[in-house]
Structures are given as structure tokens and as C-alpha cells.
Amino acid sequence: MRYEEHADEFCSITRPLVVLGDRWTLLLLKHAFAGVRRFNAFQTSLGISRSRLQNRLDRLVEHEILVKQKAEDGAHEEYRLTEKGMDLYPVLMALRDWGDAYMAPDGPPVHYRHHDCSGEARVQLACDHCDKPMTARDVTPEVGPGLAVLGLEMNTPALG
Numbered sequence: 001m002r003y004e005e006h007a008d009e010f011c012s013i014t015r016p017l018v019v020l021g022d023r024w025t026l027l028l029l030k031h032a033f034a035g036v037r038r039f040n041a042f043q044t045s046l047g048i049s050r051s052r053l054q055n056r057l058d059r060l061v062e063h064e065i066l067v068k069q070k071a072e073d074g075a076h077e078e079y080r081l082t083e084k085g086m087d088l089y090p091v092l093m094a095l096r097d098w099g100d101a102y103m104a105p106d107g108p109p110v111h112y113r114h115h116d117c118s119g120e121a122r123v124q125l126a127c128d129h130c131d132k133p134m135t136a137r138d139v140t141p142e143v144g145p146g147l148a149v150l151g152l153e154m155n156t157p158a159l160g
Contacts, residue, residue, distance in 0.1 A: 012146075019063050020088070024048055025056050030092055032066065032085070037078035060085070094123040 020026060027046055036042055043053050057079055060066040065085040071078045093112065100108040112121040125134045 019059060019065075020091075022056075024052060025060065026092070026095070028053070028056050028060070029065075029085070029088060032079065032081050033089060033092065037071070037080060038076055039079070042079075090123050093121055097123055 020029075024046070028042060028048075031042060031045055036045060039053065039057070042048070042057070043050060046053070048056075057066065057068075061068050061079070063084075064082055065088065066079045067082050068077055068079055070076075096110075096112070113119065114121060126132060127134055
């Protein structure tokens with residue numbers, strides 16, 4: 001099965017992975033959050049082929065994660081994160097937290113500081129009701145409305 005064929009699965013983890021799940025897309029987003037906006041700047045900073053870069057940028061525009069628009073000076077087009085794109089920041093920060101914990105033996109290569117107090121940005125999973133921190137051991141998947149309308153159950157393969 002090709003990766004793109006998973007786009008129709010009834011899973012809110014699998015569907016985004018079809019759009020975001022390759023290394024170039026995540027690296028492209030990392031650079032977009034760092035302020036890179038122009039095609040040539042992405043290409044130079046990533047060392048990615050022009051055709052692959054165009055493919056990834058087009059996919060992010062198609063999914064409304066980036067928007068392509070004229071630069072303020074009007075000389076070039078640039079890619080800017082949309083609100084939908086900005087909402088991916090915690091995903092990248094979660095990867096950074098994991099990387100700092102398990103793949104940075106000499107300590108974090110970069111600190112992401114809060115502008116107001118200089119504290120370190122961290123991603124934490126918490127209950128939306130009681131605000132207690134949670135791990136995978138504290139979570140029980142249940143059928144949501146997206147599965148219930150289809151009559152599917154959690155024991156359906158690949159759903160849990």
C-alpha cells in the first residue's frame with residue numbers, strides 16, 4: 001500500500017502523517033518557523049532538490065498549512081505559515097523535547113525561551129478536564145463521533 005492511500009483512514013494520527021510524515025516536510029516547517037519564507041532560501045538551507053522542495057511546498061499550500069503570496073517588497077513570492085500551520089508548532093516542540101531527552105548527550109543544542117520570563121518552552125500532555133499531566137499509560141481510547149457514525153469499533157484493525 002502506498003503511503004498516500006492511508007489518507008482515507010479514520011484516524012486523526014494517520015491522516016496528518018500522510019501530509020507531514022516525511023523528513024523534508026518537517027524540516028521545511030522547522031525552517032518556516034525560524035523565519036525562512038522564500039523558495040531559494042528553503043532550497044539553500046535544506047540542500048533539497050528544487051523539484052522535491054516544490055512538491056513539499058505545494059502539498060503544504062494545498063493543505064492550507066502554508067500560503068504563497070507576494071512578499072511585502074513585491075519582488076518575490078514567499079511562503080508564510082497560516083494559523084493551521086502555526087498550530088503545528090507544539091508538534092515540532094514535542095519532537096524537540098524527545099530529541100533533547102534521547103538524542104542530545106551533551107545537552108540541548110538550542111534553548112527555546114519564553115519572551116516574557118526566559119523559561120524553557122516544553123510540551124506537556126494534560127487532561128482537558130482536571131489539567132493533570134498524562135502519559136500513554138493514563139489514556140484509554142474510546143470511539144468518537146467520527147467512528148460512531150460509521151459503526152466502527154476500537155478493535156477494528158489499525159484503530160486500537
